[in-house]
Amino acid sequence: MEYLPEELATYIEQGTIDDWLGVISSGKEARVHLAAKGDGLLAVKVFKERNDRSFKNRADYHMAMMPLHTRAARAMANRSGYGKALEDGLWCQREAETLGILAAAGADVPRVVAHGCRSIVMEYFGTAESGASRLSDLRQWLPDARGCFAAVLRNLGLFLECGIVHGDLSPYNILYHDGRPVIIDFPxxxxxxxxxxxxxxxERDVCVICEYFRRQGVASDAGRVAHQLWSRHALRRTLRERTTEGTGEGP
Ligand SMILES: Nc1ncnc2c1ncn2[C@@H]1O[C@H](COP(=O)(O)OP(=O)(O)O)[C@@H](O)[C@H]1O
Ligand SMILES: [Mg+2]
Structure with a gap:
């Protein structure tokens, strides 16, 4: 009999999930579990406790997210016990918030059902037998590589509209479910x-994606794709700022 993780036990007590079915994936930073709820299934991502995790962009992340919380930022920089606990929760909260914003904007990402300071309960993609394949797992050619590429780029455009860059996009973080891509892993x-x-x-995210789809037979100029999406986003942002200035609205 496997040991029931503490977070899962709490979610069962709260009624967020009915039952724990097992582990879908155990990676360096997090373990993803399969849970039952009513007639359906949910995924529960539980972050590893220690922050010997190897997130990239760590310094940049702190600068980007923590300008106001100087005590917290200092504690994290010092790697104090308090800082470590804060940081553990921060990655998780950041992912939950980001997923919420992107799902509301219509992006193909898992819907968040609930989250704690170290775990996220979210929409599950896959069957009762196995989780959806990641693009990196697919041995055969994608049936509609061109359509899938377009869907990924549409999502990247939506992310930009929300002012967000994934930062670790790769075929490992894109599930292929019912013929469409679902983008995951946003801490x-x-x-x-x-x-x-x-x-x-x-630009790095776009390059990695273009390279994957090039191997799937869809050629593109990564630099141009990135530039077009980014400048469209910059233009929209400028227009939006002008509109809010004009109406006297906005921050
Ligand atoms: N919502 C989900 N539905 C189905 N499988 C998922 C879901 N979220 C994650 N997974 C599986 O768990 C793996 C790890 O999740 P991910 O968020 O990429 O964390 P990490 O890469 O940090 O371990 C994914 O590669 C995927 O196989
Ligand atoms: Mg991942």
Whole structure:
């Protein structure tokens, strides 16, 4: 009999889930569980406790997210016990918030059902037998690689509209479910308004995706794709700012 993780036990007590069915994936940063709720299934991502996790963009993340919370930022920089606990919760909260914003904007990301300071209960993609394949797992050619590429780019455009860059996009973080891509794994997403590295991270994300689809037979010029999406986003933002200035609305 496997040991029931504490977070899952709490979600069962609260009625968020009915039952724990097992582990879908156990990675370096988090373990993802399968849970039953009513007639359906949910995924529960539980972050690892220690922050020996190897997130990239860590320094940039702190600068982008923590300008006002100086005590918290200092504690995290010092790696104090308090800082570590805060940081553990921060990654998780950041992912939950980001998923919420992007789902509301119509992006193809899992819907968040609930979250705690170290775990997220979210929409599950897959069957009772196995989780949806990641693009990186697919051995065969994608049936509609061109359509899938277009869907991923549509999502990247939506992310930009929300002022967000994924920052760790790759075929490992895209599920393929019912013929469409679902983008996951957002703890290191950055806010464009708060991160000087956002554009470079975006270009990297686009490059990785273009390279994957090139191998799937869909050629593209990654630099051009990134530039077009980014400048469209910049233009929309400028127009929006002008409109709010004109009406006297906005912050
Ligand atoms: N909502 C979900 N539905 C189905 N499988 C998921 C879901 N979220 C994550 N997974 C599975 O768990 C794995 C790890 O999740 P991810 O969020 O990428 O965390 P990490 O890469 O940090 O371990 C994914 O590669 C995927 O196989
Ligand atoms: Mg991942």
């Amino acid at each position: 290191q997403a950055v806010l464009i308004a708060a991160s000087s590295a956002a554009e470079a991270l975006f």
